[in-house]
Amino acid sequence: MIHEILPVGPLQCNCSVIGDEQTREAMVIDPGDDVEKVLDLVRKHDLKVRQIVITHAHIDHVGGAMKLRKATGAPVLLNQHDYALLKMLDVQAVWLGMAPPEKVEIDQHLGQADTVKAGSLVAQVLHTPGHTEGSICLYLPAESMLIAGDTLFAGSIGRTDLPGGSFEKIIHSLHDRVLALPDETLVVPGHGPLTKIGEERECNPFLVKR
Numbered sequence: 001m002i003h004e005i006l007p008v009g010p011l012q013c014n015c016s017v018i019g020d021e022q023t024r025e026a027m028v029i030d031p032g033d034d035v036e037k038v039l040d041l042v043r044k045h046d047l048k049v050r051q052i053v054i055t056h057a058h059i060d061h062v063g064g065a066m067k068l069r070k071a072t073g074a075p076v077l078l079n080q081h082d083y084a085l086l087k088m089l090d091v092q093a094v095w096l097g098m099a100p101p102e103k104v105e106i107d108q109h110l111g112q113a114d115t116v117k118a119g120s121l122v123a124q125v126l127h128t129p130g131h132t133e134g135s136i137c138l139y140l141p142a143e144s145m146l147i148a149g150d151t152l153f154a155g156s157i158g159r160t161d162l163p164g165g166s167f168e169k170i171i172h173s174l175h176d177r178v179l180a181l182p183d184e185t186l187v188v189p190g191h192g193p194l195t196k197i198g199e200e201r202e203c204n205p206f207l208v209k210r
């Protein structure tokens with residue numbers, strides 16, 4: 001597997017480029033900004049982007065989706081419970097003092113237990129509401145890796161004080177779906193350093209046993 005993690009934009013959202021070494025097919029997750037740099041990585045590995053997956057509709061994760069779609073022709077995928085948030089991108093831009101991005105169009109809805117494929121790569125969708133209602137994580141069982149969006153961070157969890165957030169729901173999502181994964185699963189959070197499920201199960205102050 002080819003995997004590049006590029007922190008993009010002023011909030012340094014971790015954008016992942018994941019590619020199949022044989023077929024060179026790839027998925028890009030959370031192209032929030034800096035699409036030219038994302039495309040540099042795509043070209044560096046000679047990849048064909050087949051899927052653009054958005055873990056949730058916050059501007060720092062979705063802001064560059066249309067530019068990337070135009071450049072690659074790949075569809076943009078998002079959980080439908082974040083469509084309302086997607087319509088508020090100009091409001092979100094004001095919160096963060098950023099320029100409002102162009103309107104983002106969604107090509108395909110992603111729900112619980114759906115799969116996203118690129119070549120031999122298979123990612124399972126975990127619907128993990130809490131940070132936003134439509135937040136998802138992507139689990140790649142063969143690679144033992146979780147792309148966690150803003151649901152889980154090393155030593156912390158996603159904030160739930162923004163519109164659509166729910167502390168009860170994120171805790172439920174984490175215990176029922178994320179902590180159900182094996183300890184050795186590598187976690188790529190939406191921001192900051194990587195971690196492992198086992199480490200978060202042991203040490204994350206928000207995940208101590210109920």
Ligand SMILES: [Zn+2]
Binds near residue numbers: 056058131150
């Ligand atoms: Zn977020």
